Amino acid sequence: MANDPALGDLAQLRDIVRQFVDERDWDQFHSPKNLAAALTVEAAELLEHFQWLHNGRPEELGPAKLVEVRHEMADVLVYLVRLADKLDVDLLGAVQEKMVLNRAKYPAEQVRGDARKYHEYKS
Amino acid sequence: MANDPALGDLAQLRDIVRQFVDERDWDQFHSPKNLAAALTVEAAELLEHFQWLHNGRPEELGPAKLVEVRHEMADVLVYLVRLADKLDVDLLGAVQEKMVLNRAKYPAEQVRGDARKYHEYKS
Amino acid sequence: MANDPALGDLAQLRDIVRQFVDERDWDQFHSPKNLAAALTVEAAELLEHFQWLHNGRPEELGPAKLVEVRHEMADVLVYLVRLADKLDVDLLGAVQEKMVLNRAKYPAEQVRGDARKYHEYKS
Amino acid sequence: MANDPALGDLAQLRDIVRQFVDERDWDQFHSPKNLAAALTVEAAELLEHFQWLHNGRPEELGPAKLVEVRHEMADVLVYLVRLADKLDVDLLGAVQEKMVLNRAKYPAEQVRGDARKYHEYKS
Numbered sequence: 001m002a003n004d005p006a007l008g009d010l011a012q013l014r015d016i017v018r019q020f021v022d023e024r025d026w027d028q029f030h031s032p033k034n035l036a037a038a039l040t041v042e043a044a045e046l047l048e049h050f051q052w053l054h055n056g057r058p059e060e061l062g063p064a065k066l067v068e069v070r071h072e073m074a075d076v077l078v079y080l081v082r083l084a085d086k087l088d089v090d091l092l093g094a095v096q097e098k099m100v101l102n103r104a105k106y107p108a109e110q111v112r113g114d115a116r117k118y119h120e121y122k123s
Numbered sequence: 124m125a126n127d128p129a130l131g132d133l134a135q136l137r138d139i140v141r142q143f144v145d146e147r148d149w150d151q152f153h154s155p156k157n158l159a160a161a162l163t164v165e166a167a168e169l170l171e172h173f174q175w176l177h178n179g180r181p182e183e184l185g186p187a188k189l190v191e192v193r194h195e196m197a198d199v200l201v202y203l204v205r206l207a208d209k210l211d212v213d214l215l216g217a218v219q220e221k222m223v224l225n226r227a228k229y230p231a232e233q234v235r236g237d238a239r240k241y242h243e244y245k246s
Numbered sequence: 247m248a249n250d251p252a253l254g255d256l257a258q259l260r261d262i263v264r265q266f267v268d269e270r271d272w273d274q275f276h277s278p279k280n281l282a283a284a285l286t287v288e289a290a291e292l293l294e295h296f297q298w299l300h301n302g303r304p305e306e307l308g309p310a311k312l313v314e315v316r317h318e319m320a321d322v323l324v325y326l327v328r329l330a331d332k333l334d335v336d337l338l339g340a341v342q343e344k345m346v347l348n349r350a351k352y353p354a355e356q357v358r359g360d361a362r363k364y365h366e367y368k369s
Numbered sequence: 370m371a372n373d374p375a376l377g378d379l380a381q382l383r384d385i386v387r388q389f390v391d392e393r394d395w396d397q398f399h400s401p402k403n404l405a406a407a408l409t410v411e412a413a414e415l416l417e418h419f420q421w422l423h424n425g426r427p428e429e430l431g432p433a434k435l436v437e438v439r440h441e442m443a444d445v446l447v448y449l450v451r452l453a454d455k456l457d458v459d460l461l462g463a464v465q466e467k468m469v470l471n472r473a474k475y476p477a478e479q480v481r482g483d484a485r486k487y488h489e490y491k492s
């Protein structure tokens with residue numbers, strides 16, 4: 001498994017996933033559309049663990065479910081990293097860029113701790 | 124914005140998101156359950172850009188949609204990193220652990236390039 | 247708009263959607279795969295209205311949000327009815343068939359009012 | 370199982386689901402928020418069957434998968450009908466109301482058979 005400490009985490013993950021896919025000749029199934037669908041499916045499988053819980057904190061989830069949740073989170077990240085690879089998106093840069101937009105959209109002094117405002121702003 | 128090059132990408136992202144949330148006093152809304160729902164909603168907003176396309180490759184998507192897709196991918200990663208923070212999950216370790224399981228579940232020599240098998244294995 | 251009171255609700259809905267699609271020559275985009283993606287996207291848009299709320303009951307939602315929720319629910323049903331039309335699925339029969347399976351899987355006397363059991367059974 | 374032919378399909382479904390839930394004392398878990406999450410999870414489970422296929426038509430899906438798809442569609446409808454019951458939403462009326470809005474938003478003569486326009490209009 002490729003694992004170069006000089007690479008950032010996300011580049012390492014990209015290489016790990018790339019190698020896994022290449023060994024199986026699965027790139028042919030990885031259109032961005034299919035990957036976006038698979039990513040959504042994995043996110044929903046993650047949500048499934050929480051749907052009937054109050055808040056899903058570790059003490060409510062329990063250790064066995066927490067392991068499953070951890071694996072579902074890994075699946076989400078694998079598909080996200082793969083989609084980024086196929087679309088040539090730099091994920092770290094994308095988040096930094098998006099956070100600038102979010103800071104403009106949700107000024108701290110206007111939205112602080114206000115659930116209603118938070119909700120309205122988000123929707 | 125926190126940005127320490129000595130930290131890995133994912134730890135940097137965790138700190139960026141943590142600071143953004145703290146400035147707005149939004150931690151109170153961030154139960155794992157709510158974050159899992161928000162992650163799924165963002166994944167579906169990403170999928171929405173692809174739903175009527177053939178494959179969603181950059182040439183079909185076009186440059187304007189690609190920017191929007193990039194931002195939706197950032198949103199997905201933000202909620203995933205935030206959920207990992209709240210559940211104390213090491214995302215890089217979780218993917219490495221999951222890939223070991225995936226390698227056992229989908230042996231390269233058995234599933235290579237076979238769409239039907241791929242599908243059966245996945246489902 | 248087709249509206250035959252002798253038809254059941256679901257057959258009426260099928261005809262309403264069919265006519266809308268035909269007038270726009272949109273059947274060409276309605277592969278089952280695309281419709282399943284669109285259905286998931288609409289379900290997530292519905293979920294978005296609830297993601298930061300406590301329970302989403304009408305008094306918490308408020309009248310304006312309730313109208314939006316009502317419309318998102320309509321969108322979900324439209325895509326579900328359209329998918330059923332394309333796959334020749336009788337939705338009423340499918341639910342009746344599934345409820346027989348559910349009754350066998352979740353015997354009332356074993357799962358009554360037990361959140362933990364309910365959750366375990368569901369996952 | 371309640372089954373009154375004088376009721377419309379959707380009212381029949383509401384009664385079938387209501388009885389199933391009451392027998393298990395599960396109403397306590399059915400906040401609108403939880404139901405919206407469960408609906409999204411079921412929609413994604415439906416999508417999962419299609420994610421690596423070309424178009425998901427019955428001949429590509431095959432008879433065994435079609436049965437599973439039929440059951441996932443039933444699950445989606447069950448949660449939608451249950452959510453409608455909890456929010457006192459008339460689903461047939463909601464679709465009729467939404468279709469009027471859709472007809473205004475997507476005039477047939479402007480959007481006919483144009484994938485690009487269709488996509489732009491939808492997004």
